[in-house]
Amino acid sequence: MLHTTDGHARFLEIDARGTTCKPEDAAVGRCFGGAARRATAVAQVRAEVPEALLLDAGDQFQGTLFYNRFRGEPIAAVMNQLGYDAMVVGNHEFDDGPPVLAEFARSILFPLLATNVDSSNEPQLSALLQQSAVLEVQGHRIGVVGVITEETPSLASPGENLRFLPIEESLRNAVERFEADGIDVVIALSHAGFQRDREIAAAVAGVDVIIGGHTNTLLSNSADGAEGPYPLVVESPRGEPVLVVTAYAYGKYLGRLDVVFDRGVASAWRGEPILLDATIEPDSQVTALLEPYAVALEGYANEVIGVAAERLEGETSACRFRECAMGNLIADALLEHGAQHGVEVALQNGGGIRSSIAEGPITVGEVLEVLPFGNAMSTFGLRGADLLEVLEHGVSQADDPANGSTGRFLQVAGLHYSFTLGRPVGQRILSAAVTTPRGGFAPVDTERTYRVVINDFNRTGGDGFDVLRDRAIDPYDDGPILADLVIAYLSRHSPVSPRLEGRVRELPAP
Numbered sequence: 001m002l003h004t005t006d007g008h009a010r011f012l013e014i015d016a017r018g019t020t021c022k023p024e025d026a027a028v029g030r031c032f033g034g035a036a037r038r039a040t041a042v043a044q045v046r047a048e049v050p051e052a053l054l055l056d057a058g059d060q061f062q063g064t065l066f067y068n069r070f071r072g073e074p075i076a077a078v079m080n081q082l083g084y085d086a087m088v089v090g091n092h093e094f095d096d097g098p099p100v101l102a103e104f105a106r107s108i109l110f111p112l113l114a115t116n117v118d119s120s121n122e123p124q125l126s127a128l129l130q131q132s133a134v135l136e137v138q139g140h141r142i143g144v145v146g147v148i149t150e151e152t153p154s155l156a157s158p159g160e161n162l163r164f165l166p167i168e169e170s171l172r173n174a175v176e177r178f179e180a181d182g183i184d185v186v187i188a189l190s191h192a193g194f195q196r197d198r199e200i201a202a203a204v205a206g207v208d209v210i211i212g213g214h215t216n217t218l219l220s221n222s223a224d225g226a227e228g229p230y231p232l233v234v235e236s237p238r239g240e241p242v243l244v245v246t247a248y249a250y251g252k253y254l255g256r257l258d259v260v261f262d263r264g265v266a267s268a269w270r271g272e273p274i275l276l277d278a279t280i281e282p283d284s285q286v287t288a289l290l291e292p293y294a295v296a297l298e299g300y301a302n303e304v305i306g307v308a309a310e311r312l313e314g315e316t317s318a319c320r321f322r323e324c325a326m327g328n329l330i331a332d333a334l335l336e337h338g339a340q341h342g343v344e345v346a347l348q349n350g351g352g353i354r355s356s357i358a359e360g361p362i363t364v365g366e367v368l369e370v371l372p373f374g375n376a377m378s379t380f381g382l383r384g385a386d387l388l389e390v391l392e393h394g395v396s397q398a399d400d401p402a403n404g405s406t407g408r409f410l411q412v413a414g415l416h417y418s419f420t421l422g423r424p425v426g427q428r429i430l431s432a433a434v435t436t437p438r439g440g441f442a443p444v445d446t447e448r449t450y451r452v453v454i455n456d457f458n459r460t461g462g463d464g465f466d467v468l469r470d471r472a473i474d475p476y477d478d479g480p481i482l483a484d485l486v487i488a489y490l491s492r493h494s495p496v497s498p499r500l501e502g503r504v505r506e507l508p509a510p
Contacts (some may be wrong), residue, residue: 005213052499057213058090072104088146113146131319155456306490351407377479422509
């Protein structure tokens, strides 16, 4: 069986970080993935194993301009072209509510699974989300189910009519139905995360394979940075092996697992994610399929989505050393969106802000010049003491404009802080206060846990923020793309004129 997950509309080549490949990197073979390259790899495996299943563990939505502009249309076209056999909905499939997901579901030629979602009270989806599917492989019937994280209502916008049920109970019910129908091989497509997949495997009897997603986890027997072997074998409540596999994200890999079953129990297996690198030739048919969308996006970049009442400063000389207007705008957009998830503090690294925007109409392309990296929004809990350490790290190179690490300097919303560069390391932050519900400010409580948002690059340790990588509480690193949030914010609030209001203050050394 072949599998993908967390593609996030990455139809074109990506670099090692999952962002769009630059022409100069593509020219020397430093890029990966892309739908056309995936199609070639799928065809190569099917030439060897004609009945190989192709399955997806969710989150094909959200992440690039392809989704921002066309929603699920090109996703459905590509997945139909590649011949997917089944997919579980991911939380991002609900980002734009039931209508957009319903349109996608009507366009695909394979079952869309949501075993632990009760859609009976949602008329737009009740006939489109399936509890399970039965696929035939070499004359054998295979049961396929799909489960999604129970936290989806707090991660996306599924509406009030859908109920997200406990995964284990839903899976047990599905397995009982399969076994009553004489089906003894069950594959679970899981968009619940690697830790939950291991828990599910150990808790639910009768599931043979779990194909996971949601946490961008790589399992591999050879790749650097893998979080475990491929497959990871977990013992079920019956003492039978459950094979857990997952293959990172963004289309960089195509998972491949070969399994032999003996009376419904896996008896032999082998597998490894296939790295979709420059040695794999892109499929010409998929390239041609995507070309009209790519051409249309060139026009989309010129679409006006807001107005700047005055110049929005985003220059390196400003945003990496002091409060800047563009930093305030981006942090405000993050905080406004994150508020629905309880976020109190928004942080944006100055190095992620790449240009200014002139007074007047603002286009999509201009926003992408400011935020070109495709970073996603990360939300998490953070103790006050650790928040102070994050701020300290942010100013730790601000005394030397020639230092290449000044990009760690933090722009903020929901928070004010002051610093002095002349003080010893660890003592540069003089004060830090978080907005209160009544609109005032209260000093950061070192023992309290705050809800924080920052981009996924910094949250996972970029710019040297090891404290975020190591001490973030229940982090979720796969939120909306920052550029999309800023575009939406500008559409709602234009004309914009973010002022410098003392959020960040440098004070002279005593």
